[in-house]
Structures are given as structure tokens and as C-alpha cells.
Amino acid sequence: MTSKLVAFISARIDEAIAQGHHFALGPSLGIDSEALTYLIPRVGIDRLTVYLHHNQAKTFPSRLRWFESRGGKIVFTGRNHTERDEACTRASHYDILRYRTEAECKALYGSNWRNRVSGTELNERRRATGIGLNWAEDSEKQIEALPEVKIRMHEEQELDKSKRKLERKVKEARMLQIRKDQGEHLEKNQLEKLVKLREMEEELRKLLTMLDRSDTVGSPS
Numbered sequence: 001m002t003s004k005l006v007a008f009i010s011a012r013i014d015e016a017i018a019q020g021h022h023f024a025l026g027p028s029l030g031i032d033s034e035a036l037t038y039l040i041p042r043v044g045i046d047r048l049t050v051y052l053h054h055n056q057a058k059t060f061p062s063r064l065r066w067f068e069s070r071g072g073k074i075v076f077t078g079r080n081h082t083e084r085d086e087a088c089t090r091a092s093h094y095d096i097l098r099y100r101t102e103a104e105c106k107a108l109y110g111s112n113w114r115n116r117v118s119g120t121e122l123n124e125r126r127r128a129t130g131i132g133l134n135w136a137e138d139s140e141k142q143i144e145a146l147p148e149v150k151i152r153m154h155e156e157q158e159l160d161k162s163k164r165k166l167e168r169k170v171k172e173a174r175m176l177q178i179r180k181d182q183g184e185h186l187e188k189n190q191l192e193k194l195v196k197l198r199e200m201e202e203e204l205r206k207l208l209t210m211l212d213r214s215d216t217v218g219s220p221s
Helices: 004-018 031-039 065-069 081-090 102-112 119-128 146-181 188-195 197-211
Strands: 023-025 048-052 073-076 094-096 217-219
Touching (some): 004 094, 146 197
Parallel strands (some): 023 048, 048 073
Antiparallel strands (some): 094 217
């Protein structure tokens, strides 16, 4: 079944297929996976490339091994989502994308909704500054959005750093909880970490929600 998001862009995907273009996608389990499923029966797999950042080297290859074994290309680049997405933009000519409106996000996330620019919208803004490959024909009009894009990229990089730091703390606290449950005596500072476990888990959940994104379906050539 084609999702609503893929349905919104399927006509443009079909047009790109007809023109013999190649496709670059991210690894998300949402729009990227659905777009990949849509493309597989319609194009040669050698026209598809999935971009991952280096921190995904251990987690994603197993899920995409079937793709690589059939001739699909996997590119590792950057240290996080933002750097990976920028590399994908630089290696492609244009984007086929659609991101949720503010109203749709509010309906989806409810009280957890926060006003932010999604990774997909950031890709659109990045492209508009002139990043990416150019056609021989006239390119689309660029907008003066580079300063804001740089700010957003910095914000996402800082969020990613905070996430990794918090993940380490949560992992440590969970291990302490296991040791306590097994009857081990813990020091005062270790017990203090346990008290903060629920708070840290909730903070981590919010960070993951903020970093969650639908990725771009691009077309390198």
C-alpha cells in the first residue's frame, strides 16, 4: 500500500523514472522505505543509492543487505543526519519531497509537537541556497536563506550531541538498576543516578522525537 506521503509525490517519481533519472534516498523507516518499495519494481536497482551517515554503519547495513546484494548502492558519509542529508543534496540535481504541514504535525504529535523545521524542509531550504548539482538548463530561482539554514544545521548538530550524551547516561543508569535489582549495594552517587533515570528517559524520548524526520527522495542525474 502506498502511503499518503508517497502518493503526494508518486507522479513526480514516475516522471523522473520515465526520464531515466537515478534516485538517492535516506534510510528512514518512513517515507524513505516506502519510496524505496515504490521504486524497486519500477526501475533498475542500479539506479538507486541509499545514503547513511557513519554512525549508522553498524545498525543499517544488515537491514539493507538485500538491497546491496541486488546491485543497489550504499554511500556512507557524514557524522549525523544533517551532514548525511547535505551530502545527498550536493550529489543530486533536485528533490522530490513532501513534508507535513504544521497542522498535520500537531494532529500527529499532539502535546509533544514542537515548532521546528523538519529534516526534509531543511533539505528544501538547503537546495534553494544553491547547494547541489546544476542542470545545463536554467536553474530554479534561489532564495536568500543560507544564514537560517546554517543556524538550523547547527541546532540539529547540537541536538544530536545531546542525544548521544543522554543515551550514555541512560544506559549507565539502566545497568545500575539491573545491579540494584540483583541485590548489589550501590554507592550514594549511583543511587542518585537511578533517581534521575525516568527523567532522563523522558528527556531522551523528547530528543528522539525532535530528531525524527522524514527524509528526502532526491534524483542525482
